Amino acid sequence: MAKARKIQRSSPKQLRRQIEKLGRELLKLFNQRAKLVRELDQVELEKQQGVVATTHPDDEAELLQLLQANKGPLPEAAVRSLFRELNSAAHALTRRLRVAYLGPEYTYSHLAALERFGSSAELVPVGGIAAVFEEVRRGQSDLGIVPLENSTDGRVADTLEMFARVPVKICGEVQLHIHHCLLANCPRHEIAEVYSKPQALSQCRNWLSRHLSAARLIEVTSTAAAAQLAAQKPGAAAIASRRAAVEHGLQVVAENIEDNPNNITRFAVIGHESAPRTGKDKVALMLQIDHRVGALADTLAVFKRNRLNMTWIESFPIPDEPGAYLFFVELEGHENDLRVRRALGTLEKKTLRLEVLGSYQQTEPVA
Numbered sequence: 001m002a003k004a005r006k007i008q009r010s011s012p013k014q015l016r017r018q019i020e021k022l023g024r025e026l027l028k029l030f031n032q033r034a035k036l037v038r039e040l041d042q043v044e045l046e047k048q049q050g051v052v053a054t055t056h057p058d059d060e061a062e063l064l065q066l067l068q069a070n071k072g073p074l075p076e077a078a079v080r081s082l083f084r085e086l087n088s089a090a091h092a093l094t095r096r097l098r099v100a101y102l103g104p105e106y107t108y109s110h111l112a113a114l115e116r117f118g119s120s121a122e123l124v125p126v127g128g129i130a131a132v133f134e135e136v137r138r139g140q141s142d143l144g145i146v147p148l149e150n151s152t153d154g155r156v157a158d159t160l161e162m163f164a165r166v167p168v169k170i171c172g173e174v175q176l177h178i179h180h181c182l183l184a185n186c187p188r189h190e191i192a193e194v195y196s197k198p199q200a201l202s203q204c205r206n207w208l209s210r211h212l213s214a215a216r217l218i219e220v221t222s223t224a225a226a227a228q229l230a231a232q233k234p235g236a237a238a239i240a241s242r243r244a245a246v247e248h249g250l251q252v253v254a255e256n257i258e259d260n261p262n263n264i265t266r267f268a269v270i271g272h273e274s275a276p277r278t279g280k281d282k283v284a285l286m287l288q289i290d291h292r293v294g295a296l297a298d299t300l301a302v303f304k305r306n307r308l309n310m311t312w313i314e315s316f317p318i319p320d321e322p323g324a325y326l327f328f329v330e331l332e333g334h335e336n337d338l339r340v341r342r343a344l345g346t347l348e349k350k351t352l353r354l355e356v357l358g359s360y361q362q363t364e365p366v367a
Contacts, residue, residue, distance in 0.1 A: 030086060037090035045094065055171050055275040057361045059087045077367055088118020098122045100135035100144040106244040107224045112174045112267040113145045115366060127221075129158040133166040136270055145174065148268040149312070152203045152260045155328075159268070160316045163286060163357060164326055170284050170358035172269030175365040180204050180258045182212075183230055183250040184237035191215050191253075195226035196239035204239055207257040212237075264365050274335060274359040281334040282311060284357035287327050287347065288318070296327070299350055306343040308333060326353075334359045 010018070063083050070079050091097070099117050102109040103125020113123050124141055126132055132144040147156045180200055184191055193216045194201070194208065201208070201217050208217065215237070220226050226238035231248040238250070245252050275281070289295045303310055312330035333340045335356050347354050 033086065034090040034093060037087065038093040041091060041094040055269075055271075055360075056087065056091065057275060057278045059083075060361060060363065061278070080366065084115070084118045085120070088120035092120040096120065096122050097143060098124060098141045100124045100126050100132045100141040102126065102129055102132060102146065102222070104222060104224045106227070106241065106247050107222045108176065108178060108241065108265060109145060109147060109267065110224070111241060111243060112176050112265075115176060116145065116172065116174045116267075116269060117143075129156070130162055133162040133168060133270065136168050136272070137166050142271065143171070144168075144270045145267050146270060148173070148266045149314075150178070150199060150203070150266075151262060151264045152258075153199050155314045155316075157316070160314065160326075160328060163328070164316065164318075168270045169272060169274050170268045170360055171271045171273060171275045172360045173282075173363055174267040174269065175363055176265050176267065177365055177367045178203070178258060178263045178265050179241070179256050179367075180239050180263075181242050181245060181252050182237055182254040182257055183227055183240055183245045183248075184253050185231065185250055186235060186237075188212070188253050190235055191237045192235040193218055193233070194237045194239060195220050195229045197222055197226070200226075200239045203263055204257050204259060206259040207254075211254070211257075269360070270358075274356075275361055277334040277336055277359070278361045280362050281332075281359050282362050283331050283333055283335045283340055283359045284312075285329045285331070285344075285347075286353075286355045286357050287329065287351045288324065288353035289327070289351050291323050299327075299347065302343050302346050302350070303329075303331060306339045306346075308339060308343055328357075332362075 063080065066083060067076055067079060070076065097117060099113055099121050101113045101123060105125055110123065110125065117123065124135065126135060129146050132146050135141040136144045146159045148159055149155050180203060188211070191212060194212060195218050198219045200223055201219065208215070220229065223238065223240035224244055227240040227244040227248040227250060230236045230238035231250055237253065238244070239257070242252060242255065287299070289299050309332045310329060311332060312328070314328045315325045316328065318324040318326055331340065335341070344354070344356070
């Protein structure tokens with residue numbers, strides 16, 4: 001009987017040489033790609049008469065194609081992270097974007113900003129949602145990123161209020177899966193206080209009642225501030241991200257403690273211009289209508305007649321005007337689409353106030 005042939009494996013030294021060779025080839029290709037991105041950015045800069053592009057919808061389209069072509073072994077999250085950083089660094093060769101977000105570092109707003117813009121952008125933490133809007137309005141930041149709605153808690157009222165007060169545009173969105181962790185430097189049975197922002201505490205209320213019913217729940221301004229407090233106080237814990245645990249030297253006592261496993265927060269990217277049309281867009285409107293019977297139904301009928309699919313609607317009370325509301329509506333389409341323009345023309349005659357908050361490319365939730 002013939003002996004089985006022994007499979008020849010490369011030695012560690014041979015494997016290392018192959019890895020180093022591929023690394024050099026990749027570096028060369030990365031730099032070639034960055035030069036092409038810079039050249040394209042400079043062409044766009046000339047076309048826009050010196051205005052630097054702040055949205056790059058082609059980046060997302062390219063990434064989706066790459067994810068579909070990916071055969072592994074790299075997972076989707078790794079491919080997404082790699083190309084996000086490549087694009088971030090390449091665009092920064094033309095101009096480094098300044099982006100304001102609700103700080104401090106390692107809040108979920110910060111993670112959303114990193115997901116959208118990468119670490120080569122200048123990410124600027126500010127103290128509140130209103131401050132993000134003011135940074136953009138005054139031109140101190142090119143863009144801002146603010147939480148718009150959560151799948152568990154609904155709208156973010158502070159953001160809607162600022163849209164009613166500050167003339168900015170939505171030019172992008174980030175949908176981020178929110179996975180909360182319980183962070184501490186002590187065992188679970190020693191935890192007497194749990195710190196986090198109100199929304200995070202609300203999103204984990206059932207888990208907390210089952211596992212930490214005796215602990216005192218304390219609201220703070222952000223999940224990052226909660227992590228900082230937990231790192232300083234004996235017997236204290238925080239609800240925050242895994243990234244916050246690393247940055248503040250905390251242990252992950254329990255992970256994925258959110259009550260809704262599909263907990264998603266949608267963030268709006270705000271600037272001064274809508275994003276260009278991609279063919280897979282959404283447009284956001286803000287409107288005020290007469291306080292009379294059937295006024296809202298008449299308004300919504302405009303979208304139906306123009307075959308526009310509404311993906312979001314929220315009402316918001318107008319301060320100092322009892323019974324008066326603003327409505328925030330999101331539709332599939334772009335403000336330059338014929339059907340949208342036709343609907344807007346009709347709505348101008350039916351509403352007391354109508355503003356196009358912006359058009360932006362639709363995105364998928366990311367981990």
